Amino acid sequence: MSQQTENNDIVKEENLVFKKTNVLLDKVMHYCPGCGHGTAHRLIAEVIEEMDIQSECIGITPVGCSVLMYNYLDIDMQEAAHGRAPALATAIKRLQPEKFVFTYQGDGDLAAIGTAETIHAANRGENFTIFFINNGIYGMTGGQMAPTTLPNMKSSTSPYGRDVKMMGNPLKMTELVAQLPGSYYVTRQAVHTPAAVRKAKKAIRKAIENQKLEKGLSLVEIVSNCNSGWKMTPLQSNKWMEENMFPFYELGDLKVDGGMAK
Numbered sequence: 001m002s003q004q005t006e007n008n009d010i011v012k013e014e015n016l017v018f019k020k021t022n023v024l025l026d027k028v029m030h031y032c033p034g035c036g037h038g039t040a041h042r043l044i045a046e047v048i049e050e051m052d053i054q055s056e057c058i059g060i061t062p063v064g065c066s067v068l069m070y071n072y073l074d075i076d077m078q079e080a081a082h083g084r085a086p087a088l089a090t091a092i093k094r095l096q097p098e099k100f101v102f103t104y105q106g107d108g109d110l111a112a113i114g115t116a117e118t119i120h121a122a123n124r125g126e127n128f129t130i131f132f133i134n135n136g137i138y139g140m141t142g143g144q145m146a147p148t149t150l151p152n153m154k155s156s157t158s159p160y161g162r163d164v165k166m167m168g169n170p171l172k173m174t175e176l177v178a179q180l181p182g183s184y185y186v187t188r189q190a191v192h193t194p195a196a197v198r199k200a201k202k203a204i205r206k207a208i209e210n211q212k213l214e215k216g217l218s219l220v221e222i223v224s225n226c227n228s229g230w231k232m233t234p235l236q237s238n239k240w241m242e243e244n245m246f247p248f249y250e251l252g253d254l255k256v257d258g259g260m261a262k
Contacts, residue, residue, distance in 0.1 A: 020042075021042070021045045021046045021048075021049045022049060022074070023045035023046070023048050023049045023054055023073060023074050023075065024041065024042060024045045024072060024073065024074070025071070025072050025073065025074050027071060027072055029041070029068075029071075029072060030068060030071075031065065031068070032226075032227060032228045033227075033234060034225065034227045034233070034234025034235075034237060034238075035065075035224070035225070035226065035227070035228075036133065036135070036190075036191045036192065036222065036224030036225060037065055037066070037068075037069075037133060037224070039191040039197060040104075040131065040133060040191055040200075040222055040224070041069060041072055041073065043191070043197065043200055043201045043204050044073070044102075044104070044131065044204055045072075045073055046201065047201065047204050047205045047208060048073075048075065048100075048208075050205070051100075051205070051208065051209070053100050053208075054074070054075055056098070056099055056100055057075045057076065057099070057100045057101075057102075058075070058076045058077070058078065058092055058096070058099050058100070058101050058102075059073060059075055059076070059077045059078070059101075059102055059103070059104060060077070060078050060079075060080050060085045060088050060089050060092070060101070060102070060103045060104070061077065061078075061079060061080065061085065061103070061104050061105070062079070062080040062081065062082050062083060062084060062085045062103075062105060062109050062114070063081070063082040063083075063109060063140075064082075064105075064106040064108055064109050064138070064139065064140050064141075065106055065133075065139045065140045066104050066105055066106045066109065066133060067079060069104050078092070080103075082109060082113050082114070083109050083110070083112070083113030083114025083115075083117060084114065084117055085103035085104075085105055085109070085110075085114065085117070085130075086103055086114065086117040086118050086120075086121035086126070086128075086130065087117045087121070088103075089101050089102070089103050089121070089126070089128045089130075090121055090124075090126045090128070092128075093126060093127055093128045097127070100129075100208055100211055101128040101129070101211070102128060102129040102130070102131060102207075102208065103128070103129070103130050103131065104131045104133070105130065105131070105132055105133070106132075106133050106134075106135070106138075106139065106140075107132070107133065107134040107135065107136065107137075107146050107147065107148040107173075108137070108138040108139070108141075108144075108146045108147075110130070110132050110173060111134075111146065111147040111148050111171050111173045112146060112147050115147075115171075115173070118130070118173065118177065119176065119177070119180070121182075121217060122177045122180045122182050122183045122216075122217045122219070123180045123181070123182045124182050125181070125182025125183070125184070125215075125216035125217060126182070126216075126217050127211055127214050127215075127216065127217070128211065128217065128218075129207045129208055129210070129211065129217075129218045129219070129220070130217065130218070130219040130220070131204070131207075131219075131220050131222070132173070132174065132219060132220065132221040132222065133221075133222050133224050134148050134221055134222065134223050134224065134245075134249065135223075135224045135225060135226035135229070136148050136149050136150060136153060136170075136226070136245060137149055137155050137226055137229045137230070138229075139226045139228075139229050142156050142229075143155055143156040143226070143228075143229035143230075143231075144156050144157040145157045145158045145162060145167065147170065147171040147173075148170050148171060148173075148249075149162050149170060150162065150170055150244060150245070150248055151164050151169070151170065153244070155229075170248065172249070173221075174186055174187075174188050174219060174221045174249075174254060175254065177217075177219050178254040178255040178260065182216045182217055183216055183217050183218075183219065183255055184210055184213070184215040184216035184217060184218055184255070184257065184258050185206060185207055185210050185218040185219070185253075185255060185256060185257065186218070186219045186253070186254045186255040187203045187207075187219075187220055187221070187252065187253045187254060187255075187256075188220075188221040188222075188223060188249060188250065188251050188252060188254065189203050189220060189221070189222050189223070189251060190222060190223050190224070190241075190246070190251055191222055191224065192224075192225065192238045192241065192242075196251075200220075200222060203220050203253075204220055206218070207219070207220045215257075215258060216258070221249070223241065223245050223246065223249050223251065224241075225237035225238055225240075225241045
């Protein structure tokens with residue numbers, strides 16, 4: 001197999017270093033430069049292609065930056081009301097248990113208005129996958145403080161930093177989900193370096209493949225940046241994420257095959 005390039009050179013398949021997955025639509029993404037959403041989309045799309053489940057996959061996205069996913073993945077997608085993606089995923093998976101069902105949610109959605117839906121779906125052991133993008137703020141609506149905003153972290157609604165005495169502690173949803181008996185695989189990853197991307201892709205595949213086992217819910221949190229919301233360049237935001245987000249939201253597996261990992 002080979003393909004014709006613009007300069008009429010023939011590129012043999014075995015010489016290709018990288019080829020975009022066909023599960024990603026040929027559209028320019030609207031995310032800010034440096035945002036982790038695009039990389040997360042690509043990894044999910046690659047896993048779907050490699051597992052050959054494109055026609056058997058259903059994604060659910062609610063309100064926020066995550067809702068744009070239906071513009072970019074060539075699979076069946078359903079939009080949910082703000083925070084309600086796990087409830088909708090529960091219905092779809094129960095009605096069509098042979099399908100591979102996942103939600104794709106931001107922290108302002110999953111850890112705020114969607115807290116109840118997330119916790120109860122995990123506690124019931126619903127057999128679908130949650131992808132949770134955590135950048136510590138409401139990214140789409142103006143950079144407001146979210147439940148995941150770090151102590152002393154500035155946002156548009158906490159310009160002097162999050163005061164824990166006044167505004168409460170950050171919510172570690174992934175740790176909460178890991179404690180529930182209905183969760184089967186819970187992990188926290190990142191996508192800011194090639195090494196992190198490889199680990200994240202492995203986690204994404206495991207979380208989707210787990211649906212074949214019918215053992216419960218899998219959740220993959222991806223700690224990401226929001227350079228526009230954080231008022232930083234992409235490089236600055238990645239460095240700030242490493243120095244501040246990762247010590248609080250530690251990367252790695254929390255629960256594997258139904259047992260606590262750490």
